[in-house]
Amino acid sequence: MGPQAASAMTASERADALEEQMMHELEHIVTKSVLFNLGDGKVETEGGAALMAKHPGKYMLMGADPRLPQMPEKPTLIDYFRCRFASTAHLLQSATHALKAGHDEKVVLACLLHDIGVVGFIRCDHGYWGAQMIEPYVDEEVSWAVRAHQALRFFPDESVGYKYPEMYVKLFGPDYQPEPYIVEEYKRARNHKHYMTARLITVNDIYSFDPNAKVNLDDFVDIIGRNFRQPKEGLGLDNSPSAHMWRTLMWPTRFL
Ligand SMILES: [Fe+2]
Ligand SMILES: [Fe+2]
16 A cells, blocks of 8 residues: 555554455464454454455464464473463562462462463453463362462452552542452452461552563472472363363464
């Protein structure tokens, strides 16, 4: 397109055109699932026939997306940390904080994994997503705690010095109230035997946003090794109830 045509486009049209151009340079047709479009405020998806017509001579992508970091044949949790999680500093800081406080390895692992829903999947209900992803591979205490932190972070517990985070007032406004399902989750969690593990996630969470803290995933390799049951086929290539979630993270643009 000429410069005149380009300047007549809106920013979002230009972004679409760029994306279109990039797609044409790929060997296969990469598809955006409905969820990706919902995130852009559009309830739509392109069907196979329309895509084939747009990219003659090409097949649909049915494997790895060449634009993303390449995953090894048998990926481990560490590989997902390195190749798929969009940011890990918060998780590492939180886990480092728990480690320094002398908490046991299950608490440290729960802190290390508490927000993988956010950094690797979706923000909405991230505690539930994260818990479901790790459930087949960790002690029930760890996944339960990751799920419950979703609700607990909105409720204070003076016994461990946890207050409603100031940051939430900034992020959500002073009038924000958690929905009834979160309130009910909190009430159930309060009486659960693993309540304190989930509570410790929230305690270590609020102090873990220091941009200058030095953190390293290598410090947690042993704890992961002892507490996360890595499947021999590769994480996502096994047949656990959540393997498909890891595969989706590995191959987010597969046609089917
Ligand atoms: Fe969280
Ligand atoms: Fe967090």
